[in-house]
Amino acid sequence: MNHINEKEIVSYIKELVSIPSPSGYTEQAIKYTAAFMESKQVPYQITNKGALLATLKGKDDSCHRLLTAHVDTLGAMVKEIKPNGRLKLTMIGGFRWNSVEGEYCKIHTAGGDVITGTILINQTSVHVYKNAGDAKRDEETIEVRIDAVVNSKAETEDVGISVGDFVSFEPRVEETKTGFLKSRHLDDKASVGILLHIIELIQAGKIELAYTTHFLISNNEEIGYGGNSNIPDKTVEYLAVDMGAIGEGQTTDEYSVSICAKDSSGPYNYKLRQHLVSLAKANDVDYRVDIYPYYGSDASAAIRAGFDVVHGLIGPGIDASHAFERTHLSSLKHTANLIAHYLQSELV
Structure with a gap:
């Protein structure tokens, strides 16, 4: 559709990834989406679980659709304050410690302060540790060097840090001249940005909904139960908008839309998948059908x-x-x- 403006999508994504929101600490990100809904005069509610559910009427109100994207991200929590004042972490979401080694982070204290730090292995200096490159990266060896003058557990506690404080990772978002968007947390704030732009086009009269459609901005997907509730009774189709996984043996790339046939939960609905493929073919949408071996979505959580x-x-x-x-x-x-084409199409 000529109305799609990827630059506007990118502007939403940049703002979203800059809001810390590891699973369990998503209130500010949800507030951002709520402010967007209010600015576009979209009716919404905040669920008891803290997600946002917005609803827009379509031509047919007898059957509904629901689209979801999640605003929660990977992150960590303070597991222990070490005797030297540094922090041990426990993961939020499924990542590998080596993927965040060397990253800047923020510790969000229970008192409302934000203290910065760096995630490192406890044997970082090659001038001291002969086997620094070979040491295992896990919860025992990864630590946070906080940006405060502390040398003991008591001194770290005195600056306001305690067990259970959330830790977020810096996104380092950057848009390149060649059209790439680099950042942590594109899973799944890229999709949230897309849905916000779609809602903007609906409210501007550039997309006409075939059916009443709900937009669920979920906040617990990374820990497995984001989109498994608050699904209105008339909903018959549920489409999760989440990242397509790229790697060896995958068809998905960085330049097209990925349509998932199966993930670790099993196959997705065949008729809906074929409908999406047909829409892509008919409207010159570049797509790839793929299987994600180690993946689950809010849609599969709803089925479960x-x-x-x-x-x-x-x-x-x-x-x-x-x-x-x-x-x-x-x-x-x-x-x-x-x-956009899916929202204007018939049900499968």
Whole structure:
């Protein structure tokens, strides 16, 4: 569709990735989406779980669709304050410690302060540790060097840090001249940015909804139960918009929309998948059908929870998922285009 503006999508993504929101600490990111809904006069509610559910009426109100993207990200929590004042961490979400080694982070204290730090292995200096490169990266060896003058557990506690404080990773977002968007947390804030742009086009009268459609901005996807509730009764189709996984043996790339046929939860609805492929073919949307071997989505969480819906999964191709991620503006545009055509199509 000519109305899709990938630059506007990127502007939303840049703002979203800059809001710390590891699973369990998503209130500010949800507030950002709520402010957007209010600015576009979109009715919404905040669920008891802290997600946002917005609803827009379509031509047919007898059957509904639901699209979801998640605003929660990977992160960590303070597990222990070490005797030297540094911090041990526990993971939030599924990543590998080596993917965040050397990254700047923020510790969000229970008192409301933010203290910066760096995630390092406890044997970093090659001038001291002969086998620094070979040491195992795990919860025992990874630590946070906080940016405060502390040398003991008591001194770290005195600056306000305690066990259970959330730790967020710096996104380091950057848009290149060649059209790439590099950042942590494109999973899944890239898709949230796409949905916000789609809603903007609907409210501007540039997309006409075939059916009443709900937009669920979930906040617990990275820990497995983001989109498994608050699904309105008339919902018959549930489409998760999440990242497409790139790697050896995958068809997904950074330039097209990825349509998932199967992930670790099993196959997605075949009729809906074929419908999405047909829409892509008919509207010059560059797409790839793929299988994600180690993946689960809010749509699969809804199926596991027992909801009787047709479920699907699409998203922009994201390289180096759960690490330092990258996609291309063309992938954002193709994903948005497919969503726009889907929302104007008939039910499967």
